[in-house]
Amino acid sequence: MHVIGYVLIGVGFLVGALASVWQVEGILVNLYAVGGAMGMVGVIMARLGTRRLHRSEARMSANLDIVKSSLNALIQAVDDLDEQKTDLSVYEIHHLIDDRTVEAIESFVEARESIAHAHGLQAYADLMSHFASGERALNRAWSASTDGYIDEVHESLSRARQELQAAGQLLSAVA
Incomplete structure:
Protein backbone atom coordinates (compact mmCIF):
# COMPACT_ATOMS: atom_id res chain seq x y z
CA MET A 1 0.00 0.00 0.00
CA ARG A 55 3.16 -3.27 12.85
CA SER A 56 3.18 -6.51 10.89
CA GLU A 57 3.31 -9.52 13.18
CA ALA A 58 6.49 -11.02 11.74
CA ARG A 59 8.30 -7.69 11.71
CA MET A 60 7.26 -6.86 15.26
CA SER A 61 8.24 -10.28 16.52
CA ALA A 62 11.65 -10.03 14.86
CA ASN A 63 12.19 -6.52 16.22
CA LEU A 64 11.18 -7.56 19.73
CA ASP A 65 13.71 -10.39 19.54
CA ILE A 66 16.34 -7.87 18.44
CA VAL A 67 15.38 -5.55 21.32
CA LYS A 68 15.69 -8.36 23.86
CA SER A 69 18.95 -9.77 22.53
CA SER A 70 20.63 -6.39 22.07
CA LEU A 71 19.56 -5.15 25.51
CA ASN A 72 20.81 -8.39 27.09
CA ALA A 73 24.11 -8.08 25.21
CA LEU A 74 24.45 -4.47 26.34
CA ILE A 75 23.68 -5.37 29.95
CA GLN A 76 26.25 -8.18 29.84
CA ALA A 77 28.90 -5.89 28.34
CA VAL A 78 28.32 -3.17 30.93
CA ASP A 79 28.24 -5.75 33.75
CA ASP A 80 31.60 -7.08 32.58
CA LEU A 81 33.07 -3.58 32.36
CA ASP A 82 31.74 -2.67 35.79
CA GLU A 83 33.23 -5.82 37.32
CA GLN A 84 36.61 -5.30 35.61
CA LYS A 85 36.85 -1.54 36.11
CA THR A 86 39.38 -1.70 38.95
CA ASP A 87 41.71 -3.88 36.87
CA LEU A 88 41.57 -1.68 33.77
CA SER A 89 43.48 1.46 32.91
CA VAL A 90 41.26 4.52 32.98
CA TYR A 91 42.40 5.41 29.46
CA GLU A 92 41.53 1.93 28.17
CA ILE A 93 37.90 1.92 29.26
CA HIS A 94 36.56 4.19 26.51
CA HIS A 95 38.03 1.87 23.88
CA LEU A 96 36.34 -1.09 25.55
CA ILE A 97 33.04 0.78 25.72
CA ASP A 98 33.27 1.41 21.98
CA ASP A 99 34.23 -2.17 21.20
CA ARG A 100 31.67 -3.88 23.41
CA THR A 101 28.55 -1.71 23.40
CA VAL A 102 28.08 0.29 20.20
CA GLU A 103 26.63 -2.54 18.10
CA ALA A 104 24.13 -3.53 20.80
CA ILE A 105 23.03 0.08 21.29
CA GLU A 106 22.54 0.59 17.56
CA SER A 107 20.53 -2.62 17.21
CA PHE A 108 18.34 -1.71 20.17
CA VAL A 109 17.69 1.80 18.87
CA GLU A 110 16.79 0.53 15.39
CA ALA A 111 14.12 -1.83 16.75
CA ARG A 112 12.89 0.02 19.86
CA GLU A 113 9.60 1.29 18.38
CA SER A 114 8.26 -2.26 18.37
CA ILE A 115 8.05 -2.03 22.16
CA ALA A 116 5.43 0.71 21.86
CA HIS A 117 3.48 -1.18 19.21
CA ALA A 118 3.51 -4.44 21.15
CA HIS A 119 3.24 -3.29 24.77
CA GLY A 120 1.92 0.27 24.68
CA LEU A 121 3.37 3.72 25.11
CA GLN A 122 3.64 3.58 28.90
CA ALA A 123 5.83 0.47 28.82
CA TYR A 124 7.90 2.06 26.05
CA ALA A 125 8.31 5.30 28.01
CA ASP A 126 9.29 3.52 31.22
CA LEU A 127 11.79 1.26 29.48
CA MET A 128 13.28 4.04 27.37
CA SER A 129 13.68 6.26 30.43
CA HIS A 130 15.94 3.67 32.06
CA PHE A 131 17.69 2.86 28.79
CA ALA A 132 18.40 6.53 28.07
CA SER A 133 19.71 7.07 31.61
CA GLY A 134 21.95 4.04 31.26
CA GLU A 135 23.22 5.15 27.88
CA ARG A 136 23.85 8.66 29.21
CA ALA A 137 25.84 7.23 32.14
CA LEU A 138 27.80 5.05 29.73
CA ASN A 139 28.58 8.12 27.60
CA ARG A 140 29.68 9.93 30.74
CA ALA A 141 31.98 7.02 31.62
CA TRP A 142 33.41 7.20 28.10
CA SER A 143 34.09 10.93 28.42
CA ALA A 144 35.58 10.58 31.89
CA SER A 145 37.82 7.80 30.59
CA THR A 146 39.21 10.00 27.83
CA ASP A 147 39.88 12.74 30.40
CA GLY A 148 41.38 10.34 32.95
CA TYR A 149 38.84 10.82 35.77
CA ILE A 150 38.88 7.35 37.32
CA ASP A 151 36.32 8.04 40.07
CA GLU A 152 33.83 9.42 37.55
CA VAL A 153 34.38 6.41 35.29
CA HIS A 154 33.64 4.01 38.15
CA GLU A 155 30.54 5.90 39.29
CA SER A 156 29.20 6.23 35.76
CA LEU A 157 29.72 2.56 34.93
CA SER A 158 27.90 1.55 38.12
CA ARG A 159 25.03 3.91 37.32
CA ALA A 160 24.86 2.65 33.73
CA ARG A 161 24.75 -0.90 35.01
CA GLN A 162 21.87 -0.14 37.40
CA GLU A 163 19.80 1.70 34.79
CA LEU A 164 20.31 -0.87 32.06
CA GLN A 165 19.48 -3.71 34.44
CA ALA A 166 16.29 -1.85 35.39
CA ALA A 167 15.45 -1.55 31.68
CA GLY A 168 16.09 -5.27 31.27
CA GLN A 169 13.79 -6.09 34.18
CA LEU A 170 11.04 -3.91 32.73
CA LEU A 171 11.39 -5.58 29.35
CA SER A 172 11.21 -9.01 30.96
CA ALA A 173 8.11 -7.96 32.90
CA VAL A 174 6.18 -6.78 29.83
CA ALA A 175 7.36 -9.46 27.41
Missing part, protein backbone atom coordinates in the same frame (compact mmCIF):
# COMPACT_ATOMS: atom_id res chain seq x y z
CA HIS A 2 2.84 2.40 0.74
CA VAL A 3 4.25 1.90 -2.77
CA ILE A 4 0.90 2.89 -4.28
CA GLY A 5 0.94 5.92 -1.99
CA TYR A 6 4.34 7.01 -3.27
CA VAL A 7 3.19 6.51 -6.86
CA LEU A 8 0.12 8.68 -6.18
CA ILE A 9 2.33 11.38 -4.67
CA GLY A 10 4.52 11.38 -7.76
CA VAL A 11 1.62 11.33 -10.21
CA GLY A 12 -0.18 14.03 -8.23
CA PHE A 13 2.91 16.21 -8.36
CA LEU A 14 3.26 15.68 -12.11
CA VAL A 15 -0.44 16.42 -12.73
CA GLY A 16 -0.16 19.61 -10.68
CA ALA A 17 2.99 20.64 -12.52
CA LEU A 18 1.36 19.92 -15.87
CA ALA A 19 -1.74 21.89 -14.89
CA SER A 20 0.36 24.91 -14.00
CA VAL A 21 2.09 25.07 -17.42
CA TRP A 22 -0.58 23.67 -19.77
CA GLN A 23 -1.92 27.07 -20.72
CA VAL A 24 0.08 30.20 -21.41
CA GLU A 25 -2.25 32.31 -19.29
CA GLY A 26 -3.87 31.04 -16.14
CA ILE A 27 -3.90 27.66 -14.49
CA LEU A 28 -6.26 24.77 -15.05
CA VAL A 29 -7.58 24.89 -11.50
CA ASN A 30 -9.63 21.71 -11.76
CA LEU A 31 -6.67 19.69 -13.01
CA TYR A 32 -4.42 21.31 -10.41
CA ALA A 33 -6.91 20.37 -7.66
CA VAL A 34 -7.02 16.78 -8.93
CA GLY A 35 -3.22 16.64 -8.74
CA GLY A 36 -3.27 18.05 -5.20
CA ALA A 37 -5.94 15.58 -4.12
CA MET A 38 -3.96 12.69 -5.62
CA GLY A 39 -0.89 13.85 -3.71
CA MET A 40 -2.79 14.08 -0.42
CA VAL A 41 -4.34 10.64 -0.88
CA GLY A 42 -0.87 9.35 -1.72
CA VAL A 43 0.59 10.78 1.49
CA ILE A 44 -2.18 9.18 3.56
CA MET A 45 -1.75 5.82 1.82
CA ALA A 46 2.04 5.93 2.18
CA ARG A 47 1.80 6.66 5.91
CA LEU A 48 -0.80 3.96 6.49
CA GLY A 49 1.22 1.45 4.50
CA THR A 50 4.39 2.26 6.40
CA ARG A 51 2.55 1.97 9.71
CA ARG A 52 1.18 -1.44 8.70
CA LEU A 53 4.63 -2.55 7.64
CA HIS A 54 6.05 -1.63 11.04
Whole structure:
Protein backbone atom coordinates (compact mmCIF):
# COMPACT_ATOMS: atom_id res chain seq x y z
CA MET A 1 0.00 0.00 0.00
CA HIS A 2 2.84 2.40 0.74
CA VAL A 3 4.25 1.90 -2.77
CA ILE A 4 0.90 2.89 -4.28
CA GLY A 5 0.94 5.92 -1.99
CA TYR A 6 4.34 7.01 -3.27
CA VAL A 7 3.19 6.51 -6.86
CA LEU A 8 0.12 8.68 -6.18
CA ILE A 9 2.33 11.38 -4.67
CA GLY A 10 4.52 11.38 -7.76
CA VAL A 11 1.62 11.33 -10.21
CA GLY A 12 -0.18 14.03 -8.23
CA PHE A 13 2.91 16.21 -8.36
CA LEU A 14 3.26 15.68 -12.11
CA VAL A 15 -0.44 16.42 -12.73
CA GLY A 16 -0.16 19.61 -10.68
CA ALA A 17 2.99 20.64 -12.52
CA LEU A 18 1.36 19.92 -15.87
CA ALA A 19 -1.74 21.89 -14.89
CA SER A 20 0.36 24.91 -14.00
CA VAL A 21 2.09 25.07 -17.42
CA TRP A 22 -0.58 23.67 -19.77
CA GLN A 23 -1.92 27.07 -20.72
CA VAL A 24 0.08 30.20 -21.41
CA GLU A 25 -2.25 32.31 -19.29
CA GLY A 26 -3.87 31.04 -16.14
CA ILE A 27 -3.90 27.66 -14.49
CA LEU A 28 -6.26 24.77 -15.05
CA VAL A 29 -7.58 24.89 -11.50
CA ASN A 30 -9.63 21.71 -11.76
CA LEU A 31 -6.67 19.69 -13.01
CA TYR A 32 -4.42 21.31 -10.41
CA ALA A 33 -6.91 20.37 -7.66
CA VAL A 34 -7.02 16.78 -8.93
CA GLY A 35 -3.22 16.64 -8.74
CA GLY A 36 -3.27 18.05 -5.20
CA ALA A 37 -5.94 15.58 -4.12
CA MET A 38 -3.96 12.69 -5.62
CA GLY A 39 -0.89 13.85 -3.71
CA MET A 40 -2.79 14.08 -0.42
CA VAL A 41 -4.34 10.64 -0.88
CA GLY A 42 -0.87 9.35 -1.72
CA VAL A 43 0.59 10.78 1.49
CA ILE A 44 -2.18 9.18 3.56
CA MET A 45 -1.75 5.82 1.82
CA ALA A 46 2.04 5.93 2.18
CA ARG A 47 1.80 6.66 5.91
CA LEU A 48 -0.80 3.96 6.49
CA GLY A 49 1.22 1.45 4.50
CA THR A 50 4.39 2.26 6.40
CA ARG A 51 2.55 1.97 9.71
CA ARG A 52 1.18 -1.44 8.70
CA LEU A 53 4.63 -2.55 7.64
CA HIS A 54 6.05 -1.63 11.04
CA ARG A 55 3.16 -3.27 12.85
CA SER A 56 3.18 -6.51 10.89
CA GLU A 57 3.31 -9.52 13.18
CA ALA A 58 6.49 -11.02 11.74
CA ARG A 59 8.30 -7.69 11.71
CA MET A 60 7.26 -6.86 15.26
CA SER A 61 8.24 -10.28 16.52
CA ALA A 62 11.65 -10.03 14.86
CA ASN A 63 12.19 -6.52 16.22
CA LEU A 64 11.18 -7.56 19.73
CA ASP A 65 13.71 -10.39 19.54
CA ILE A 66 16.34 -7.87 18.44
CA VAL A 67 15.38 -5.55 21.32
CA LYS A 68 15.69 -8.36 23.86
CA SER A 69 18.95 -9.77 22.53
CA SER A 70 20.63 -6.39 22.07
CA LEU A 71 19.56 -5.15 25.51
CA ASN A 72 20.81 -8.39 27.09
CA ALA A 73 24.11 -8.08 25.21
CA LEU A 74 24.45 -4.47 26.34
CA ILE A 75 23.68 -5.37 29.95
CA GLN A 76 26.25 -8.18 29.84
CA ALA A 77 28.90 -5.89 28.34
CA VAL A 78 28.32 -3.17 30.93
CA ASP A 79 28.24 -5.75 33.75
CA ASP A 80 31.60 -7.08 32.58
CA LEU A 81 33.07 -3.58 32.36
CA ASP A 82 31.74 -2.67 35.79
CA GLU A 83 33.23 -5.82 37.32
CA GLN A 84 36.61 -5.30 35.61
CA LYS A 85 36.85 -1.54 36.11
CA THR A 86 39.38 -1.70 38.95
CA ASP A 87 41.71 -3.88 36.87
CA LEU A 88 41.57 -1.68 33.77
CA SER A 89 43.48 1.46 32.91
CA VAL A 90 41.26 4.52 32.98
CA TYR A 91 42.40 5.41 29.46
CA GLU A 92 41.53 1.93 28.17
CA ILE A 93 37.90 1.92 29.26
CA HIS A 94 36.56 4.19 26.51
CA HIS A 95 38.03 1.87 23.88
CA LEU A 96 36.34 -1.09 25.55
CA ILE A 97 33.04 0.78 25.72
CA ASP A 98 33.27 1.41 21.98
CA ASP A 99 34.23 -2.17 21.20
CA ARG A 100 31.67 -3.88 23.41
CA THR A 101 28.55 -1.71 23.40
CA VAL A 102 28.08 0.29 20.20
CA GLU A 103 26.63 -2.54 18.10
CA ALA A 104 24.13 -3.53 20.80
CA ILE A 105 23.03 0.08 21.29
CA GLU A 106 22.54 0.59 17.56
CA SER A 107 20.53 -2.62 17.21
CA PHE A 108 18.34 -1.71 20.17
CA VAL A 109 17.69 1.80 18.87
CA GLU A 110 16.79 0.53 15.39
CA ALA A 111 14.12 -1.83 16.75
CA ARG A 112 12.89 0.02 19.86
CA GLU A 113 9.60 1.29 18.38
CA SER A 114 8.26 -2.26 18.37
CA ILE A 115 8.05 -2.03 22.16
CA ALA A 116 5.43 0.71 21.86
CA HIS A 117 3.48 -1.18 19.21
CA ALA A 118 3.51 -4.44 21.15
CA HIS A 119 3.24 -3.29 24.77
CA GLY A 120 1.92 0.27 24.68
CA LEU A 121 3.37 3.72 25.11
CA GLN A 122 3.64 3.58 28.90
CA ALA A 123 5.83 0.47 28.82
CA TYR A 124 7.90 2.06 26.05
CA ALA A 125 8.31 5.30 28.01
CA ASP A 126 9.29 3.52 31.22
CA LEU A 127 11.79 1.26 29.48
CA MET A 128 13.28 4.04 27.37
CA SER A 129 13.68 6.26 30.43
CA HIS A 130 15.94 3.67 32.06
CA PHE A 131 17.69 2.86 28.79
CA ALA A 132 18.40 6.53 28.07
CA SER A 133 19.71 7.07 31.61
CA GLY A 134 21.95 4.04 31.26
CA GLU A 135 23.22 5.15 27.88
CA ARG A 136 23.85 8.66 29.21
CA ALA A 137 25.84 7.23 32.14
CA LEU A 138 27.80 5.05 29.73
CA ASN A 139 28.58 8.12 27.60
CA ARG A 140 29.68 9.93 30.74
CA ALA A 141 31.98 7.02 31.62
CA TRP A 142 33.41 7.20 28.10
CA SER A 143 34.09 10.93 28.42
CA ALA A 144 35.58 10.58 31.89
CA SER A 145 37.82 7.80 30.59
CA THR A 146 39.21 10.00 27.83
CA ASP A 147 39.88 12.74 30.40
CA GLY A 148 41.38 10.34 32.95
CA TYR A 149 38.84 10.82 35.77
CA ILE A 150 38.88 7.35 37.32
CA ASP A 151 36.32 8.04 40.07
CA GLU A 152 33.83 9.42 37.55
CA VAL A 153 34.38 6.41 35.29
CA HIS A 154 33.64 4.01 38.15
CA GLU A 155 30.54 5.90 39.29
CA SER A 156 29.20 6.23 35.76
CA LEU A 157 29.72 2.56 34.93
CA SER A 158 27.90 1.55 38.12
CA ARG A 159 25.03 3.91 37.32
CA ALA A 160 24.86 2.65 33.73
CA ARG A 161 24.75 -0.90 35.01
CA GLN A 162 21.87 -0.14 37.40
CA GLU A 163 19.80 1.70 34.79
CA LEU A 164 20.31 -0.87 32.06
CA GLN A 165 19.48 -3.71 34.44
CA ALA A 166 16.29 -1.85 35.39
CA ALA A 167 15.45 -1.55 31.68
CA GLY A 168 16.09 -5.27 31.27
CA GLN A 169 13.79 -6.09 34.18
CA LEU A 170 11.04 -3.91 32.73
CA LEU A 171 11.39 -5.58 29.35
CA SER A 172 11.21 -9.01 30.96
CA ALA A 173 8.11 -7.96 32.90
CA VAL A 174 6.18 -6.78 29.83
CA ALA A 175 7.36 -9.46 27.41
